Amino acid sequence: MIDYLPKYIIKVVIGTKWKTERPYLEGGIFLEKHVLSQIHFHWGADMTEGSDHTVDKRRHPGEMQVTYFRSEYMNQEEALRHPDGVVMVCYLIKYGVLPDDRLSWVIEGFPRIREAKTNTRIGPYPMSHLMPMFHEDYFVYWGSLKTVRGESYIVRWLVPRITLSASFEQMKEFRKLWNPWDEPNLRNFRPLQEQQDRHVFFISPHWSQYNSLLPIPRVPEPSISVLSPAYQANLWMLPPQNAYMLPEPEPEEQEAVVETEEE
Known part of the structure; x- marks a missing residue:
């Protein structure tokens, strides 16, 4: 759970330019188009820390956060002034035995930004x-973003179950970057925050919920399903996949018919 605290943090930031339309998010929970603003990374001093978020109480060696803002606003700074303006998509970076090609072309530039x-x-x-890309299996919640100047903004955070991976050697390249005091920038992740009154929603779960980051189908555990009062009053609104929850019709009463037989 992220609630950004005022702190001076050094990050790797990717800014981009396009001759045509920017990449954007659309569909799912979004009614409006959100365009890409920038990408940045968080990491830790070893392979047991580095991600801002945890899922299933596990912290991973890194996290890539991608910032989007509503296309109707001029830029990210203006969008931050609106409670529905900015979305942060957070890809956890898990440990992988082999290097991840998706990160290789980013890390290739690290020697020039040491x-x-x-x-x-x-x-x-x-x-x-x-x-x-993803269209299901992601967590979403409303959190805050606080700046070093003490400003606070509302941001939507998305954490997809699909992840990136990085080898041990790839993560070492992040720790070779320096901070302004010419020291290795070993960690720049945020401390975990309490959930407090924030609600985390799991959107369109496709795989088993037993382990949220391992897409391994498992036998679902027995559960108890109860219709809400709204559905009980309007059974026609119940989705087809939940038809099993419909109450069984009561048996109709039948009149007894007595016949006599002639001998």
């Missing part, structure tokens, strides 16, 4: 190569 506040060019590459 010092803080430097930049370089990478690509061009299609953004779809770096960001896995």
